[in-house]
Amino acid sequence: MNSLTKIIKYSFYDTWRSWWALLYGLFFLVISVTLLYFSGDFNKALVSLLNIILLLVPLISTVFGVMYAYNSREFTELLLAQPLKRNNIFLGQYLGLTLSLMLSLGLGLGIAFILFAGTAEESVHLGMLTLCGALLTAIFTGLAFLVSVLFEDRVKGFGIAILIWLFAAVIYDGLLLAFLVIFNDYPLEKATIGLTLFNPIDLSRILILLRLETAALLGYTGAVFNKFFGTASGMAVSLGALLLWIIIPLVIFLRKVQHKDF
């Protein structure tokens, strides 16, 4: 077993041992079971679940990521003293944490889904929701790790990480709306599609809503978005954008830690 998998394994178990990951999974299990059980309407439950996932998954991934990165500082320094590749140490820690969070989320939603198995179409919707949740986990954990390496001061790092989450979850949409209001006289459909690619939370929201609230999105402009995000190539572009959101911060993170003086 090489050092990378060993570190992934260690980080993974470490997170699970701390109960937090378990609690996180349990939370999603309870929420999704409650929503599916009480709403009666599968699509409506999914919309509510979507709101919760879009809000909490990035937030919790960010907080977990920052906390983990700062708290395992001493252990990291210990590992650095060993004859191990730096990339493996940091990538291992990142993957270990991300995978355990993804597993919690997947288990929470998955068990709920098994209990309330819907039609094939509904399971595709739920699969899409889980996929978006998993991607968001990877994105925001990555961003949190990057922040932790950029700022020595953990209070400052924590603040910045939360700010990034706030920006993506709320402020970005406000700016987007302001942009749309100001340039209302121009045809903005394509520009808007472009702008949504820059926010992983918006992107995930649209990808899922296109499947759930088709009625509202089939209005004139909705049709333009539908045409883009609804097709296979549009899907590929959006998923590609989400993957880039994982890869780019991670690459910067790994390059930073290569040269960082611990």
Next chain:
Amino acid sequence: MTTFPQHSRNFLFTVLALVLPVLLGAATILAKTLTVSPTGKIRSVKEAVRLAQPYDTIWVNAGIYHENEITIDKPLAIIGRQQAVLDARFKKGIFSVMAENVLIAGLTLQNVEESFTKNYAAVRVRGGGHVTVRNNTILNSYYGVYLEQTDSCTVSHNLIRGNAKQESTSGNAIHLWRTDHINIVSNKVSGHRDGIYLETSSNSTITGNISQNNLRYGLHFMFSDNNSYQRNQFMRNGSGIAVMYSRNIIMTDNLFEENWGAAAYGILLKDITDGYIERNIFRQNTTGIYAEGSSRLLLKNNEFRNNGWAVRLLGSSEDLTFEQNNFIGNTFEISTSTNYSSHNTFRANYWSSYTGYDLDKDGTGDVPHKPVKLFSYLLEDIPTSVVLLRSLFIDLLELMEKVAPVLTPENVLDNEPSTRLNVWKS
């Protein structure tokens, strides 16, 4: 000038009253029956029509007859036995009726020519009146039944199925132009440009029809006053239903379903004045009702379920009353344009998004309901902002607007929202 004394005048009327029906009955008895069959003496309907006397009955036996341009200029009944098929082979239309008291029933009429200059139809009625088109199957025809400048006709229980590909090269299943007192009952129409089309046609009843999968509108009328539309089903039509420039409209117990698309509406009401829209169901349409320049309408006991927009009101719509409707699970309930300042009334509707309370449990909410959400208001101005649907930022704005309303119109209010589903007898 001599005048009949009173008693003998009465006698004359009595005699007439007794004799007239007998005379008329005699006419019916004298009427002959002709039979068209592929192997018989008369081998084409056209031939039979030529031979027939007024009030004769022509029976068409099973078989395929290649016929077109059959002109009916006298009162006749043409009745098909099973499998009696008249095929125009894409050359012009089939029946052209110009007389009164004509019955066309039980036939299969197919393959009418498409044309840019002539309105070829399977059955075309011009002038005359009291024509009945019943129980026919009309397939693959440019126009199905085309009624023009006629009155008191009945089109019932026909199956009209087209194969329209493009709006510009297709006709309507049932087309009325300048008619009066027409009954359109229990037809199934699909695959044409418009399912049922009325222009300057008054006093018609359209009942129990199913109009689906038409390229443009399931039902389309304009300048057609005093018509009633009841128990019809309009589903999956390219643009839903559009009704324009008409007065005194009654629409009850209809179903408008799955009219989806950029410009599709359950009903588009354009300049409709004085009417009742009651007990209809609007389900899964992009927009349930879109009202523009319409006034004095009562919308009562309708169900709006899972539409994108349940109702969109443009500023020019006035005196609309929404009473005891059920709004369930629509993304947007009511949306109005920015210049909205009209006097529409909302009363005792059930709104599934209502968040108020009902302390005395009388079924009426104690807090008024505002069906216009900030976001739907925003969308009317900036359609592109639909990308922000269900975003957290919008939810926060919505919350702020709820606490301190600034943008949404103050006068779109349901002061006594029902906290239970309204129920009614259909």
